[in-house]
Amino acid sequence: MATHKTRMLIIGSGPAGLSAAIYGARAMMEPIVVQGLQPGGQLTITTDVENYPGFRDVVQGPWLMQEMQAQAEHVGTRMMWDTIVRVDLEGGSPFRAYGDSGDIYEGDTLVIATGAQAKWLGVPGEMELGGKGVSACATCDGFFYRGKKVAVIGGGNTAVEEALYLTNHSDDVTLIHRRDSLRAERILQDRLFNHPKITVLWNQVVEGFEGDPLAGGLTHLSLKDRVTGQLSKFHCDGAFVAIGHAPSTELFKGQLPVDEGGYLIVEPGTPKTAIPGVFACGDVMDHTYRQAVTAAGTGCMAALDAERFVSGLSIDLHGHAEAAEAAE
Structure with missing residues (x-):
């Protein structure tokens, strides 16, 4: 000592x-x-x-x-x-x-x-595909997804702000939220809902990130509907975890x-x-x-x-x- x-x-x-x-x-x-x-x-x-x-x-x-x-x-x-x-x-x-x-x-x-x-979701594929399609910072990495299809996961101010920012680079932005309403401030919600480049998927839980870290990176997200239990795949080039x-x-x-x-x-x-x-x-x-x-x-x-x-x-x-x- x-x-x-x-x-x-x-x-x-x-x-x-x-x-x-x-x-x-x-x-x-x-x-x-x-x-x-x-x-x-x-x-x-x-x-x-x-x-x-x-x-x-x-x-x-x-x-x-x-x-x-x-x-x-x-x-x-x-x-x-x-x-x-x-x-x-x-x-x-x-x-x-x-x-x-x-x-x-x-x-x-x-x-x-x-x-x-x-903060991360802690689901399969999240860490393995980090920097290869999965990110926690749109301001840092959004530029790499110019003209590509991207998803933002979350429902608070951070998620809405990230989704709005990504419209500077992508014409196809989807916000995925596990509930049926957002926690973000009302003014941010209004901007999100009125933006022509943004779609919202409600009541969807991300259960995993799929793709090959060595060849192409992220290909899709595995989703589960919280209401119906239905499983689905959401294809995208980039996913941004925005839960704080x-x-x-x-x-x-x-x-x-x-x-x-x-x-x-x-x-x-x-x-x-x-x-x-x-x-x-x-x-x-x-x-x-x-x-x-x-x-x-x-x-x-x-x-x-x-x-x-x-x-x-x-x-x-x-x-x-x-x-x-x-x-x-």
Whole structure:
């Protein structure tokens, strides 16, 4: 067992955590990144990335995260292969995090970049065809289904928004919902029902995704009617599971406030949490955009604010430097 001390402790190693590390290291904060159960975040399970700035051609998610990590290490970040199982934020800075390895991590500032995970149906074929016709992000992957037939599974705001977005790429979008009414806001429902490119299938449960991961990917969904029990096949080129996301905030329950969706609450326009010196960035605090580039942006913000916290300065929303009461 060992204790590792740093001016900036970062939990999570996706685009948000690694961007915070790059900026923190350049500010001589000597950051430590504890990588967690999924080093590299969700991009490590994303194959083709076509919307990250700076790349003319499609790049692979795992490669992109390897490059981010290499850059972070190059400028002075320490990467730790460990999983945080408990944090102690009481009493303010320095903050302590306890690893599954038994090691203790102590930071003058703490950057939380633990991300969020898409909720999945848990049916056969879902994981095997992930990235090969099955996705949980229309904004990320809808472009690959231009002119093709696609389905969206879900009935809340996320599902309706994904279906509407996909009409930018497809003329044949079907929303599949297990009930006979939607939970989405009325204004979104009106847009959905009035859109000529969208069809709704009611009372249908997806029991499986069918296709060959090695040859062509997804071919159809196996459906069951909740009312009649009738089984059917729905042929499509792409299927988007849109039943929500679960932010990884279990470590901070009872220590930091969260919203109704479980996302960490931050001061509007900043990564600042309710505890001075603790910052949240990426999908763990962003239930709206959930993109790699926006996560990286908030990671940069967290690092800049962490450096100001340590130096005894804060920047108000008008950009003026002032003494940070929290650092006194």
